[in-house]
Amino acid sequence: MRELRETGRPFSPLADPRASSEVRRTITQLLRWGAGISAGLCLIGLVAYLAEGGVGLLVPPDRLEPGTLLANLIHPTAESWILVGLLVLVFTPVARVLFMNFAFARARDRPFAALTLLVLLILATSVVVGAWF
DSSP, rough: HHHHHHHHSOOOSSSSSHHHHHHHHHHHHHHHHHHHHHHHHHHHHHHHHHHHOOSSSSOOOOOOOOHHHHHHHHOOOOOHHHHHHHHHHHHHHHHHHHHHHHHHHHTTTTHHHHHHHHHHHHHHHHHOOOOOO
């Protein structure tokens, strides 16, 4: 709030405009690359599925187990390409939050670094709880 009184402008995390624009540019690239890689992996899976003569719906597994995922990455199937593409898509925003945590920590902005760490903790908890149920 001190900055609001002194400058008349609202508080901005990463107050340095150059750092802020660099962080925004990096986040944009991170999200674009994540979405692009995800789309590419899903497209590879779709092409492989059609090449295998696939007709009908692809049924996702009831439970995603790391051992099964690793086995599918060693001997990829059409479904595993699509599944990995979807996982990349899901974890791209998590990577964004992680990057923001590092950016806030580097800028010595402790409240925002703690807040992004809390968001990461909530995301990790939801993954762990989701794996059990």
